[in-house]
Amino acid sequence: MKNRWNLLWILLAAVLVAGCAKKAEPAAVAAKAEPYKVAFVYIGPPGDLGWTHEHDQGRKAVEAEFGDKVKTVFIENVPEGPDATRIIRQYAQEGYNMIFATSFGYMDPMVEVAKEFPKVKFEHCSGYKTAENMSTYFGRIYQPRYLSGIVAGKMTKSNIIGYAAAFPIPEVVRGINAFTLGVRSVNPKAQVRVVWTNTWYDPVKEREAAVALLDAGADIIAQHQDTVEP
CATH class of the missing domain: 3.40.50.2300 (Response regulator)
Known part of the structure; x- marks a missing residue:
């Protein structure tokens, strides 16, 4: 009997402790990650x-x-x-x-x-x-420049092809060389003449460069500029 009452008191105490314990707060919503x-x-x-x-x-x-x-x-x-x-x-x-x-x-x-x-x-x-x-x-843009040189070499009638270019830096020179190799692969007599604009973005200068090349006899204009102006 004594053991029974002891067990009863233990269970009652456990219930009271559980009832008095602070209820667990719901987990905080995770903070939204910064973009x-x-x-x-x-x-x-x-x-x-x-x-x-x-x-x-x-x-x-x-x-x-x-x-x-x-x-x-x-x-x-x-x-x-x-x-x-x-x-x-x-x-x-x-x-x-x-x-x-x-x-x-x-x-x-x-x-x-x-x-x-x-x-x-x-x-x-x-x-x-x-x-x-x-x-x-950077992309290998010299590859399509070579292909466009082939097209230009096939299309030119005057054998003078103009090229409006921004600055004599590696990426631009590489593109001019690839374009010229493409031209010469199908038309060894053709010339590629370059005018430097010394600017990436100046529609007026770019157009002036293209006009100068046309005046020099070019019948096709290629370019390495940031706009479509040439």
């Missing part, structure tokens, strides 16, 4: 219908694919040089996780800033300098 922040630095406007336009299409595709998991911003018409350094550094200071610099002349500014922000990922288009947190990207 991955990506910034794009453009040499021209997205409305150039060329280089910057296509980069901006890529930015929009990222937003469409990842929705609110990513936040993107861009700034246009950033000159190569000190202004680029300032803008890239500003985005890093504002907490952006990844920064795209979309012109060759942004290479050294990005290298400088990448050293200051080791936790930020930097992506540079068409350059050749890298770091632990900085990579480069």
